[in-house]
Amino acid sequence: MFRKLIMLAFCLLLNACAATGVREAVQNPSLPRQHELTQTPFFPQSQYHCGPAALATALNAVDIRVTPDQLVPEVYIPARKGSLQIEMLAAARRHGALSVKLAPKLDAVLEEVAAGNVVVVMQNLGLSWVPSWHYAVVVGYSLDRELVWLRSGTFERFEMSLSAFQRTWARSGYWAFVALKPGSLPKADDPDAVAKAIVAFESNANKADVYLAYDVAAKRWPNHLVLLMGLGNSAYALGHYSHAINAFRNATIAYPNAAAAYNNLASVLLLQGEPVAAKEAAEKALQLAQSDPVLRAEVMKTVDEVNAYKAKKPH
């Protein structure tokens, strides 16, 4: 009871004046005035397990079935009674989701919620010098009433004023991410964040999921080098050589100085039995890679392969 009173006093104190960023969000014409993802599941946290509980909420919201208990050994550090931020991202990836970090803006969080994506946030419910770190999941908001709703701790629908939320969230450095199934994209127009998320996702994911993720992202942002290279590489990994060639060709058109794109194009062309085109691409790659010794060494391998192929099959 005492604790609740303190929290109440705290919230009132925080409400005394609007936090920066709140007015911008409230007056943002592109946001629906109110939205709530009422179907979001709820996992009440036990003890200090707010990290596993928040992560389970976010993963189950995208139909990845996992319980907080399963996540505890992956993200919980007993001695510190908490979870590391980067492990939250890594654990989501390990369970087959893309972890896309959001821009440090209240609008960015609300925009995702409006688009149907719940947002995992880190808050400091205490003060900077008496931290009380907490993970919660934003599931709804009302701009007219200046409120957010969260799955938080043992509360299924924790209501906070936008100002209080903004302040507690600010103290975590505005840390927020969405967990998405491969093939889904965040609402935010941030191809770099998505590319980083998919690259990180690559190492633990199956090839088809990686391809799907790149394919959807490259369709939305058709001129992003990392996305095009990822699309080509993942198509190649699945044996879809003609798709791979297309992607690498598009990368060379959008980025005429990308040695890596020419290099990979050459390799796949060679696999497709097109040594003449492969040689042309490989030589272009070599020419572009002159200033980067590491890249140059890799391109040399491709050049050697092209030459070996030609030597072996003189026509």
Add this chain to the structure above:
Amino acid sequence: MIFVKRFFSAFLAASILFTGSVQTVQAAMISSAQVAESVFSGAADQDRARIITALSRQDVQAALIEHGIDPAQARSRVASLTDEEASTMATQIENAPAGSGIIGAIILVFLVLLLTDILGFTKVYPFTRSIR
């Protein structure tokens, strides 16, 4: 370099599986992670190896266990960090105060400071435990 290694081991596995039917053509592909690294001017992959090496030390392992972390878990946690994250972590290990030594640094990194920010330990202080 790891991408190359990874690729070759995959290729080797494939060659063993399809002995005879495999063409002599090998593709030297440059991975998306490598491209991303140069595009985002991210950090190296060696960092991850450095953290793993540090984690493999006996004294470090003992310290991890003492803090309730399973060393095998810790290693798999490192494996799923991105290059960027691993490099931050490695830098923090290297820049740790000299007096505390590597164990202190690793425990520090794992448990206290990460990415200049602090980890998500929750409700440590009873009087701020008000959300419950």
